Amino acid sequence: MYINSRTLIFLLFVFILISCHNSVNEKSDSLQVEADTLARQQPDSSVFMYGIPIDSFELISGNIKRNGFLSEILLKHGVSMQEIDQVTRNSKSVFDVRKIRSGNNYILFCDRDSDARARYLVYEHDPTTCYIFSFNDSLNITPFRKKIVSEIKYSSGTIETSLWDAMVNGGLHKELVGDMSEIFAWTVDFFGLQKGDNFKVIYEEFFIDGKSYGTGRIYGAQFNRTGSSITAIPFIQDGKESFFDVDGNSLRKAFLKAPLQFSRISSHFSSARMHPILRIVRPHYGVDYAAPVGTPVHSIGDGRIISATNEGGSGRMVKIQHNSVYATGYMHLSRFGEGVAPGKFVKQGDIIGYVGNSGLSTGPHLDFRFYKNGSPVDPLKVDAPPVEPISEENKEKFEKIKTVVLDLLGTFN
Numbered sequence: 001m002y003i004n005s006r007t008l009i010f011l012l013f014v015f016i017l018i019s020c021h022n023s024v025n026e027k028s029d030s031l032q033v034e035a036d037t038l039a040r041q042q043p044d045s046s047v048f049m050y051g052i053p054i055d056s057f058e059l060i061s062g063n064i065k066r067n068g069f070l071s072e073i074l075l076k077h078g079v080s081m082q083e084i085d086q087v088t089r090n091s092k093s094v095f096d097v098r099k100i101r102s103g104n105n106y107i108l109f110c111d112r113d114s115d116a117r118a119r120y121l122v123y124e125h126d127p128t129t130c131y132i133f134s135f136n137d138s139l140n141i142t143p144f145r146k147k148i149v150s151e152i153k154y155s156s157g158t159i160e161t162s163l164w165d166a167m168v169n170g171g172l173h174k175e176l177v178g179d180m181s182e183i184f185a186w187t188v189d190f191f192g193l194q195k196g197d198n199f200k201v202i203y204e205e206f207f208i209d210g211k212s213y214g215t216g217r218i219y220g221a222q223f224n225r226t227g228s229s230i231t232a233i234p235f236i237q238d239g240k241e242s243f244f245d246v247d248g249n250s251l252r253k254a255f256l257k258a259p260l261q262f263s264r265i266s267s268h269f270s271s272a273r274m275h276p277i278l279r280i281v282r283p284h285y286g287v288d289y290a291a292p293v294g295t296p297v298h299s300i301g302d303g304r305i306i307s308a309t310n311e312g313g314s315g316r317m318v319k320i321q322h323n324s325v326y327a328t329g330y331m332h333l334s335r336f337g338e339g340v341a342p343g344k345f346v347k348q349g350d351i352i353g354y355v356g357n358s359g360l361s362t363g364p365h366l367d368f369r370f371y372k373n374g375s376p377v378d379p380l381k382v383d384a385p386p387v388e389p390i391s392e393e394n395k396e397k398f399e400k401i402k403t404v405v406l407d408l409l410g411t412f413n
Contacts (some may be wrong), residue, residue, distance in 0.1 A: 020342040035361065049107075050122050050144045052129055057109040058116060066102045070121065070133070077110055078117030079135050085395045087133055092139035095131045127208055149207045150216065154412055160198040163190055166199075176215045178204060181261060183232050185241050186253035188223050189380065191265045191289070200409050218243075220405035233405050235398050246406070248390035248398055255299040255322070255384040256348060258289065259330060259368055260355065266290040266365055268380070285376035286331070286369040293364045294335050299346045300328055308340050308352075314367070315359025318352045328379075329369035333362045 047054055062073070071084050088097050100123060109120040121133040122144070130144045155176075157166040167177045180201060181190065190328035198376040204216035215366040221243075232243040232251055243251045267288035313319045316333035319342060334356025346352060357364045392396045 002070075007120065052109055052120055052122075052131060052132070054109070056112070057119065058112050060108040060110060061105065062108075063105050064100060064102050064123075068102060070100065073106070073108070074118055074121065074135075077108060078115055083135055083139055086141045087135065090139055092229050094141045094143060095125075099125075101125070124379060127213055138293075146208050148213065151205050151207065152202065152219070153201070153205050154202050156200045156412060157198060159193050159199075160195055163199070164191065172217050173205060173212050176201070176205075176218075178261075179203075179215060179218055180221060183218065183221060183251060184223055184230065184257075185256050186384065186386075187245075187251050187257075188225075189257050190261075191258055191270060192380070194226065197223070198413060199223045202405075202408060219367070220409055222409050231406065231409065232399070233402050235390065235401060237388075237394055239384055244390055244398070246402060247276060248395065250389060251349050252383040254387065255382065256298065256303055257328070259298050259300050259328075260289055260291055260295055264290050268378075278286045286329070286367045286377050287354075289366045289368060291355045291364065291366060293356055295356070295366075296351045297330050297333065297337075297353045297366055299348060299350050299352050301326070301348045303327075303346060305340060305342055305344045305346060305352070307342055308336055310358070313360040315361060316353065316356065317359075320346065320352070326382075327371040327374075328368075329371070330359050330368035331369065332356055332365060334358065 015379055037266045048058075055261065060077075064070075065072075071081060090161075105124045106120045107122045109122070110118050117135075119134070119136055119199065121135075123133065125130045125131055128146055128148065130143055130146070132142045134140050134142065155167075155170065155172055157172075159166050163181065164177055167180070168174060180199065186189075201221040202219040203221075204219070206213040206216060217234070218232070219234065222233075223230045229253070231246050233246070234241055235244055236242075242350040245251060265287060267284060299320055301320075301322045303320040305318060306321045306327070307317065307319040309317065312329075314329075314331040316336065317331045318333065318336065319327060319328060319329045321327045330353055332355075333353035336353050337351040340346075340352050355364055355366050368379055370377050370382055372382070
């Protein structure tokens with residue numbers, strides 16, 4: 001649903017965020033809309049498409065065939081090879097025709113007569129940009145950038161099976177699911193969600209021609225579980241926007257809660273488990289995450305790779321030393337991530353391998369191990385230390401933003 005109340009509060013909220021957001025490169029900054037010269041000259045009496053009056057032409061649409069060329073399309077509609085060559089030469093600094101992609105759409109604007117000569121060809125290069133090939137008095141290529149509409153939206157949902165299902169089934173953009181997962185990755189165990197847990201989020205969404213193009217900033221979010229609530233408040237500190245809880249502590253921890261997204265736990269940490277293949281009772285010092293072969297596996301924190309090898313029953317395994325206390329292991333991989341080798345340093349979130357079925361395994365999964373001072377511990381019970389909280393000098397500004405975020409989130413059910 002759209003936010004349609006408390007407009008004054010919201011404007012104050014946006015003003016506060018913008019006033020302290022000058023140092024951040026926002027996603028929406030890369031989506032600048034430029035008015036095309038053709039569009040500026042439109043008279044009110046005609047219907048236009050890409051700045052061209054469509055009532056003057058017959059429109060023919062199609063898509064670029066595999067290994068196809070524009071010349072094959074244009075020669076059939078009265079455009080000479082000389083004109084095609086001249087257009088590409090005149091505008092080689094505007095668009096390199098060698099970058100035309102098979103499968104992309106095009107529209108021909110042809111004369112309404114027996115010759116049906118093409119006067120324009122509009123090639124849709126990507127969702128935001130088209131290139132207009134003109135075969136009139138001027139032979140050139142003109143970029144046409146579609147208008148991108150930004151809308152501030154509010155959504156909420158209740159968990160039935162998973163966050164992914166709750167958000168996607170609710171019609172939310174998949175990109176927003178990833179953003180929410182990333183924000184709460186250090187504080188919410190998404191593999192331990194229960195039916196009835198719920199969320200709220202206020203966010204920016206982009207639209208092109210009425211279709212969702214993607215999501216932008218998140219202005220506030222909340223995740224509610226039985227007996228607890230976590231609110232994500234955006235704030236810029238040290239030149240970077242991050243999310244903090246109501247007490248000013250960063251939601252980002254030293255370790256991710258899980259090394260992969262959108263899976264399920266198939267086996268828990270245990271001191272005595274019946275091995276599914278060997279059929280003997282022995283400890284299982286890890287958590288198994290069932291997931292399709294090829295699912296990316298991420299390092300849960302910064303660290304140095306101390307081994308990347310095939311270890312018999314463990315299959316392909318990567319082990320990372322994060323600091324003097326903590327280390328992690330990732331087992332049964334199908335293959336290692338790019339550049340993964342002993343001695344290499346990795347950052348939190350780097351792909352160190354892909355889910356597989358190597359070693360003694362009954363099916364595709366990741367066996368994830370966590371070690372504290374060399375001894376295995378239950379990964380689901382590790383209390384990871386937080387990163388820097390709101391500094392003393394920023395507390396007053398943070399409190400203002402927090403008040404607005406909580407007020408807005410409290411307005412909606």
